[in-house]
Amino acid sequence: MDYFLAVQAFNRIVETGSFVKAAAQLDLHPNAVTKLMQALEAHLRVKLLNRTTRRVALTGEGSVYYERMSRVLDQWLEVESEMAVAHSNPRGTIRVDMGTTIATHLVIPALPEFNRRYPNIQIEIGASDRTADLASESIDCVIRGGDLQDSSLIARRLGSLDFITCATPAYLATHPLLSHPAQLEDDHCVVRYFFPTSGKHNRIEFIRGDEQVSVQGNHVVAVNDSNGYLAAGLAGLGVIHTLRFMVQAHVDSGVLTPVLEDWSARTNTLSVVYMPNRHLSVRVRAFVDWLVEHFAAHPHVLP
Template identity: 55%
Template sequence: MDYLTAVRTFARVVETGSFARAADSLQLPRNSVTKLVQSLEAHLRIKLLNRTTRRVSVTTDGQAYYERMARLLEEWDEIEDELARARSHPRGRLRVDMGTTIASLLLIPTLAQFHARYPDVQLDIGASDRPVDMIGERVDCVIRAGTISDPSLIARQLGTLPQLTCATPGYLETHGVPQHPADLEHGHQLVRYQYAGSTRQLPIVLTHGGETVTVRGNHFVTVNDSGAMLAATLSGLGIMHGPAFVAGRHIDSGALVQVLAPWQAPGIPLSIVYPANRHLSARVRVFVDWMMELFRNSPYTLPPGPRQSSI
């Protein structure tokens, strides 16, 4: 028995005073209305309606049951209406976590557009390159660069972040411009990115014309934040290898110069991630969809491709 349908049917019989009129208003066959009410009575083990060939009346138990269930049905309908409105007009607090440079360079400059579209959603942004416990810290979704391998998470790839190698004009004037990745092994300093909470560094693997070179090189400084890596490079402390969106505007301004341009590095997949076992609220759903749209049109990302490097 569809319990909710049976209760609604019983209530409509009471309200219309007739099985026939209830069937017409519910657009159900008359025998279906009769069977639903009978099934409900069998389930409750009480008689709800008195039936004769000429009229239907409510029993004392049936009247008490109707009064209680009518209020519950009204509340049920109100909740469904509220959820329907929430889908078209999402509201409430949304907690999102992402890397500092992704937040400051890619997301925050465009948030006015999101706010104009969804003015009742409040965004709480955690910006750091540290891993976050989504369940323990009650984070709704995170934006992460790199391969997502946790089976308890759903990752929707936003795009691929191309990588490049660059340094300041002053650094290159002092140390020379590398012509081959092997040049980075001698006479140059690298600014290396180190994963937060570990000693593992972002690998530098460059390919050109069928030749692949893995660069180890020397470094004066390692950092675990992309913004700090950019700051160290702008200070002339070495050559940086990382996502193009981090250094792009500084290359455009001339503050940084790209080197080894023909040598390509694997792109870094960028994904928006949320727990697999959590129901997506309307505000999370619209934010995920908006992020997909945003990065589809970003000049600093490429279309989603094979998962490769991790950062």
């Protein structure tokens, strides 16, 4: 038995919940992973996994073994990586996931500088508004906005982004003067955003002094993609409330006009997130450190 490979296979099965997915990540046939698990359990003389046709679950002994061996495996892989790859010249592929507009506006335009610094690292970017699963999709890190829902993940703060409310001059010319967010429920239309995974419609929160207003808004169109949301606003289909970096160029050119400027909204915290029990390779660490540096210097990112 290749003990090192068997422990790797066991950890991947636990993290993905699947023998097939673990085999794919290790570039092995599923039967080979099954044999590795059988050999590992025989070696340890305990049952680590309960496997049915629908799910894989840890036994009590398996939970203890996973908790301890995941840390050992991380250290083992770290030493292997450091010995095989010079820190000054990391190489290989990393998989990252982020929102579409974060990718197109903030990250991808700056990647030539990262490539000049680390020419042997290839980056596979998943860009969408859905929330990716780091474990089951074998993603190294993600960029996420807002409060971190899963406390088991590790997050490094990148900064925060502020919001702006705006509409086209043509839209504003055909609607009453907008002075209070409550008017968005009756006298005006908003472009409404709904979340791709849950289908839940987003509410807009406004603050002015001690006054707080939550608005759902009257609408004629709703979208579940941030680029589509901006396109609908530019088409004059309603008022949009969005991250400033997405629309600043349109505001500067007069294509969009800010409204409700005496009202504010809570900024959106941005973080790069990764799993605590996943080996953070030299190349992933290099990318995470570069993201922190890049966002700290970006004019649209607040401290």
